[in-house]
Amino acid sequence: MALGLLAAAAIALPPAAGRSTLVWWILSSALAPERILPLVGLGVALALVDRRYSLGALALFGGGLAVGFFRKDWLLSVLEAIPRATSHHFLTGPISTVIVGVALVLPAARLRSWFLLIAAAVAGSMLAAAIEVSDPSLHDIAIPLAGVVVAFWIVAAVSLTVRAFWRIWFPIPARILGSWLIAIGLLYGGASLIPKQKSAFPPPTEPTPDTFRFPEPDRLSPELEPQDRPGARIPPDGLQQP
Secondary structure: HHHHHHHHHHHOOHHHHHHHHHHHHHHHHHHHHHHHHHHHHHHHHHHHHHHHHHHHHHHHHHHHHHHHHOHHHHHHHHHHHOOOOHHHHHHHHHHEEEEHHHHOOOOOOHHHHHHHHHHHHHHHHHHHHHHHHHOOOOOHHHHHHHHHHHHHHHHHHHHHHHHHOOOOOOOHHHHHHHHHHHHHHHHHHHHHOOOOOOOOOOOEEEOOOOOOOOOHHOOOOOOHOOOOOOOOOOOOOOOOOO
């Protein structure tokens, strides 16, 4: 975990003008909160179950990534049925956050272990879909590869750290974390589904003038034009020819 944090700091320190597309994508998408939260929850969930289920869930997470990459058209067509999903990365973040949170809050250890296998596969497929729709290059293999490496690093670092400092009371804060993840996913997903409210007052069709313009002297009507103003045909006094 320390090496990964140092690597993230190393790529974030250079000025933004000198960053490549890959570095920009890692900082803005791969390390975005909506991507990190379900991965952290998955890492904690892997540490709570037996090692067999943990390895199985990690393998299914990789399988979900493969399904998301190689069957992305089918997966995105399914997610496209959700209203306004296309404008929020097909709601991949809320879906992953909620299902991982459910795996954390389940009370029974055996039920949590079995459900974690499903949650890991779904989280992997949602992550692959998010990588595909946020890829600015569309053809550069380095961006999907970097997304997979970052995801496995977060899951493995969190899981191994929790196992290294395991205490008997760890399931209690894990359930609290799971409830937070569910709440965050539902709130974010629900806010994405709400249509934007239109203004109740339509914009004015014609602008209202702020000031009253007085007519200019050359635009006065003939009856209001001064009679003593010198014109082109009558020269002013003192200039008339004798």
